[in-house]
Amino acid sequence: MKGRVASPTPQNPLEARLLQALRDAGLRLTVQRRAICRYLASTKSHPTAQQIYNALKDEFPSLSLATVYNTLDTLVRLGAIHALGNTGDGAIHYDADIEPHVNLACLQCHRVVDLPCEAVAELDRKVAAESGYRILGARLVYYGLCPECQRAAQQTPSVSVAAHH
């Protein structure tokens, strides 16, 4: 009766989807893969491999960065997560939310945020209609300067836009 300890079964539907994708592909559900999926499903911060590693290494001291890279690569190949590409900080960010939506990446502070936008749905329809493709996913990333970084840039006018930094 008290055996009901921290249930190993996933609550988060996003996490469940990732684990199912691995199962469907006939891959093993190791502790490491479970932990990485759980972390991916738990955050909206679009983490890099290094950030995932940092977040999990206390709980799993033996975890290797290579395993994080391997697992992320596997999930991307399965189409279960998206790689958002370089946001200016030289590292690839990952997003477990594969529903069509816009990602905004700031080239200055390197933060990535989601932008709900109903124009996306319309773009989806038009792309499908005009191309004849069967659309299975999308990755819509905009790069730019967030409002805060724009203000910061204006305060150092001599630096101009073409800074060497």
Add this chain to the structure above:
Amino acid sequence: MKGRVASPTPQNPLEARLLQALRDAGLRLTVQRRAICRYLASTKSHPTAQQIYNALKDEFPSLSLATVYNTLDTLVRLGAIHALGNTGDGAIHYDADIEPHVNLACLQCHRVVDLPCEAVAELDRKVAAESGYRILGARLVYYGLCPECQRAAQQTPSVSVAAHH
């Protein structure tokens, strides 16, 4: 009368736009920058810094890869070109075509085509308006099955969508 040798003035309107962007920012139009702008305007291949360097080093033996990176960085910051982010080969690709368009990637045959679409322009506007970001680049990729591969898939229903490539 015969002094009218190979005119140094740009013919390509795309090239002219890039050079004008540099002028407007009060930056110098050096030979290197002209050459890089000319090359960017001449191709639809979404080149990387290395590819640009390779294409120009015969004509300008003293050209440095660092200069290519500097110039690309400058043009991106000016909003004159777009950085397409990582496309899976670990290098950043650049696109002098900043007209709104999406890339369509087929998960089966791996071809990538451009699709001009006025719905993109609207998305651009809404994203800029709703986010307050200064947009400097975008990578809009749709994944799916091209019409040909859809037909082929119907004949071999077992082929999975999640390709290992």
Add this chain to the structure above:
DNA sequence: CTCCGAAGTTGGAATTATTCTAAAGTAGAA
């Protein structure tokens, strides 16, 4: 026309994200 300071270029070193590799560990079927 000449000189000066700022802007730009250069090559090589430094940095760092990602991939590779070989050895050791583990899940799960028989």
Add this chain to the structure above:
DNA sequence: TTCTACTTTAGAATAATTCCAACTTCGGAG
């Protein structure tokens, strides 16, 4: 339990990008 293929791991290797300090070039002031 045993076997085998799949995984993980640590560290070395790779390669794109940035940094740096010296040198060159441009354009304006005198």
